[in-house]
Amino acid sequence: MALAWQEATIAAAAPETPRVRRLSLAVGWERPFRAGQHVDVRLTAPDGYQAQRSYSIASPPTRPGLIDLMVERLDDGEVSGFFADVAAVGDAIELRGPIGTFAWEPGQGGPLLLVGGGSGVVPLLSMLRHRAEAAPEVPALLLYSARTPEAVIARDELVRRGATEPAFRLMLCLTRVAGGRRIDTARIAEVLAHLGRPAHTFVCGSNPFVGAAADLLVDAGVPPRTIRTERFGG
Amino acid sequence: MVTRGFTGRRPTRPDAERLPPGQYLTEDFPVLQLGPTPRIDLARWRFTIRQGAKPLASWSWEEFQALPRTRWTGDIHCVTKWSKFDTAWEGVGIDDLLAAAGIAAPTAYLLAEGYDDYTTNVPVADLTGGKAMVATAYAGAPIPPDHGGPARLLVPHLYFWKSAKWVKGLRFTQADEAGFWEQRGYHMSGDPWREQRFTDD
16 A cells, blocks of 8 residues: 655644754544654755655554644754644644554554663653553653653653552663663563563664663663664654 | 744755755764664675575675675765765676676666565666675774664665665566565655655656
C-alpha cells in the first residue's frame, strides 16, 4: 500500500523546553499508528525546492486524528528552524506515515524498558502514554538522559506518572548538573535490579548515545534480539 | 503545495545535481539499524553463497581476504534522507565473487543475509556488471562495526538499506522475495533517483 502525502494542519503549538517546540497536527489517517512510529514531513518553497525530514510521534495512538511532534531546534537546522521560528497554528504541512518498526503494542506486554537520550524520548513518550491507557499493569521503566532539568521533555507529566502509576518507574540521568552522571554500567545494573529482565527494550537518541546504551545493555545480559534502536540524525 | 514562509537552504548547484530528490547532504556518517551492533568473531566469520538452502560456495575471513579486490568511491543515499558524497570503499566485487565460486548466477534474484538475521532483496542485475561489492574497508580502514563491519554489502546506486550490514551471505531465490524492510512497507527496488522509498512510490 502506498504511503500518500497528505496535508496536515497545525492545530496547536507551544514551547516544550527552551529548545523543543511541541506541534499538534490534525491528520487524516487511513489506519492507526503504533506507539513509537514516525512521520515524514515535507516542506516546499515557492520555487518548488523541497526538504524532507522524519519526526517521531509523541502522542498515543488512541487519539488518531491529532498527533504531537516535538521539534528540537538544531543549529542551522533547515527544517527545525522553520518549525521553531515560522510555523504557526493554522498552517498546512505535508506529511506521510506512519512509518517504522520501532514500535510497541500493549499486546506485546512487558517488562518494558525504555531508554532515551535527549529528544530521543519522544517515541518512548508515545509508548508510555499508550501503556498507561491500555495496559497500566505492564511493568515499565524509563531511563532518560538529559543535560539539565529544563531540557527534560514532558517533565511534569513523567514525574507525575512516576509518582502515581504503580507499575511505572522513572529514572532521570542529568548529565550537565553538579554531580551529574551519564548512563553507565552501575545505572544499567540498577535498572535491571528494579525491573527484572525486560521482555522488550527500546533505545532512542543520538547515534553515540544509542550505541553506548545498547552495548551496556548487551554487556549486562539483555538479549540483543529483544533490543530495538532508533537513532536521530540518521 | 507551497509551505507558507518556507524558503529553505539550497545546496550549491554542483551539490544539488548530485542529490536525488528529497535528500540532503551530510558530512557525518549517520547510523541506522534495528538493534544493537552484533559482535562478530573473525575466526568464526564465513561468507556463503546459497541457492535456496543449498550452499554453492563459502569462504572464511582469511580466504575472503585472498580474493581479488575492488575499490569504489562515490555517493551514498539513505532512505532516511541523508546523502554522503565521495565515500571510499574497498572489497570484493560481486562479479569476482561469482567467478571465484565458479558459478554463474543461477536465478535473477537474491536475498542478502546479515549476521543479525536482516535480509534485503536485490535483483542480480543490480549487483553484477561492477555495480556492487562485499566491502571490508571504508576510507582506507576496516569498516567499524556500527557501519556494518567486518563486511557489508555495498550497492551504492540503491538506497542504503539494500547495502546490508554484517553481511554473511547471498541466497539466490526463484522470485523477487521481499526482505526485512521490504516486508514492512519499503520499496522492492529502492532507486533513489526515482525516489522509491515506500511500496508503490
